[in-house]
Amino acid sequence: MRFNPIEALRQQLDTLCHADKTGFIRLTTPCQVDNLMGWLNVQSVYPRLYWQARDTHAVECAALGAVKAFDSPAALQADLAALADAGGQQPDYFGGMAFDPGAPGWEHFPVCHFVLPRIELKRDQSGATLSLNLRFDDRGPTAEIAQAYACLDALVEEQPLPHLQPLVYQREDHPSQQEWVAWVGKVTHPDHLMHTPKVVLSRETCLATPETPNPWALLSRWQAGAADCFHFGVQLTPHEAFIGCPPERLYQREGRHLITEALAGTTRRGRDAEQDLVLADELLADKKNTLENQCVYQQLLSQLEPLAHHIQMGEAHTVKLRSVQHIRRLIHAELHYSVTDQQLLSVLPPTPAVGGVPRESALAFIRQHERHQRGWYSGVFGRISHASSDLAVAIRCAHIGPQAIRLYAGAGIVAGSQPHEEWQELDTKIADIMSLLGMG
Template sequence: MGITLEKQSIEALQEKVERFLWDKIPENPGEGKRFIRFTVPLERLDPLEWLLRQENPRKIYWRSRESTFAMAGAGEADCIAEENPLADITGFFNRLGRALLNAPPEVRYYGGIRFNPARSADPAWEPFGVARFAVPRFECYAAGKKTWFACNFLLDPAENWRSRAESVLKEFKELNWEGLPAFPEAPALLSRSDLPAREGWRKNVLTALALIEQRRVEKIVLARQSTLRFSPPFAGVDMLRRLQMADQRVFYFCFQLSPRRAFIGATPERLYRRDGREIFSEAVAGTRPRGNSRGVDQKYYRELLHSEKDIREHRFVLDSILASFRQLCRTVEASETLSVLKLANVQHLYSRVRGILEPGADDGRILSLLHPTPAVGGFPKSAALREIDALEPFDRGWYAGPVGWISAGAAEFAVAIRSGLVEDERIHLFAGAGIVPGSSPEKEWQEIESKIGNFVK
């Protein structure tokens, strides 16, 4: 699906945007800030291809795991950020909730949160802050079989809305509607380094196993940072375009703050989805690679379903989610049997959880209880986080933190695993492995290699 808007269509779209800005925005917006939104249907417009053509330095991309929704955003109508590592995340989400009061239900703040907000950020992660959520100025989004263009405008009584409208119209005229050129040649990989390297990884895993034997933790998830350097440099959305061709069964996301700095990922793991008072989550833990033939693939599948080590690892995650749901919900349901989620390079044990939220259980409280799950942290939570901070020689930043969106009546967050931080000509890749009794340094190293496989092909 490519960009096919003709000159007449672009002119007609601009005319509709102008009518929206001059006719729909009242001269007296009343008290308090509020969003208004303009949408118009489009034909044969691929959101990610459209985003690749835009020169606006601020870009957001989100695609659901089921491929039922994809949104490409350029520019920002509003941004709410938190820089203080001691800030209360519940209070931060209260700010988001107030900003969404009376907003159209389609208006969404997209963003993410650091894995460990209390840890000081490395320089590469500083621009992302502790938490950062933005409403795109312009959106090209696909829902079902239809494609739409949207413009979001935040009315502020303290500002001159006419000058703001003129600025928005100028931004619209800078959008690029031309066709996308042929798929560019992949940049050349110049070097790779791993942190920790193999010997450091071996020591970390053995230390984690000793901590488990001493009963200081029951499970700990250790991660690795692999830095790849390419020539020429590339933008985050370029890498995301290549990733999206490899696997259709994951959440795709991109949060680009400048042309050469973006956080991107392809994660299979939903933290939760909320529709009104109904909430869904899932346990994704326990891993085997995919086989290079149907027979080998089935062999790994059977191994996974009967592996005591993987079932134990999965159970930690499921029990933790159920414990959180029982604090949040009036009713809770969970899968009665284990199933397997098959992705391009790996397959995971999978269980689903559903609940009906109690009154007052908002997204800030949901996130504070669910994150981090034992799938990315460990168990018990606080002890595992202390050991991760002591053992890992890098800052996780937004890796393994919650990324997603929130609107006036719904929200969806994924766990930002299988992800990378694009920084000029480098991408720092992050992936982890759960350490439980029976884990071995070599097997866990190879598991991580499988998880980042789509990035390094």
């Protein structure tokens, strides 16, 4: 007889009904799964979230439903602290934040939204587990258990993801290339550079189409060609999705140890290994690109200084992605004992790699000129827990709605930036997903 993980969790829940219940409880059973996104795609419970960090052999996570949801880092931190004080098991929270809390965002994506999921499917090198999460400290046990049974009853077996078909679409860029040239001219004007040496301008490429692709099928294909990247997807409602394969880490925290990075400065990939190396060497020697990266790491160091000690910055090196190469510098720090994820999220984003330097004057320029809404593009997405957290900067992403796909890309504008070269860089940054949509 085939092992049924849902029935195994139901039996554990039956036993839990007769036990004393406090705090957070996770019920877990082993399971077999071929494709986590294929499993996620056929479930009827929302929200649906997917997360895999950038590191080799990182745990792959799919999550469903919400035991609790949080609309601010402060509310999330209060829950983390309450459960840590209570002891016992500690949950993972998944979610994200918008680029600019002070600007209008996407209609169905709050400024901040993290969830303690009801169901978690996780897979690592040792295999897969299916977990059911419950909370008993601030809710009636009868209702909580009933909701848990209902969620288990709604689960269905995974199915193969649908095939992607080439899209018929109409493309419109916001801003237009003519507007972009004017923006870059304003940012690089000597008077502007005196007080704002870097502004990261972005473009929204809207692909209007009568039939949008399945977001999980698209993310699965994208992930296969995006090594050394984070992979995420979220559906808060059935009609919209936000997916991405970003290369940039906001921060990783293991206890008090923090790793962040300055990822800025871009060139294309070469036709072969020899040309690739030449382009990488030219990138590291290029004044404009090294200035762009310097703006990022100098601000990160100044932001971390009051929060940490033993801050160390690594050497500049190149990161090779499928279509582009970037300059990256890793930063390691030991956080002061009292520093929380709430403080890190209030200080670090938006990073100078997606906003600019100084932050407030760069944001003022962006708010004044960009008419498209960035929403969660260039915001934050990832996992937070008491023991450790890992969050990505939400770039190289797509917002998929009922009749349109919106792709986003940005470029850091500093002294020496050429508008036509920066526009070409935007096209290079969306080349991977455009090719998956049959448009490359």
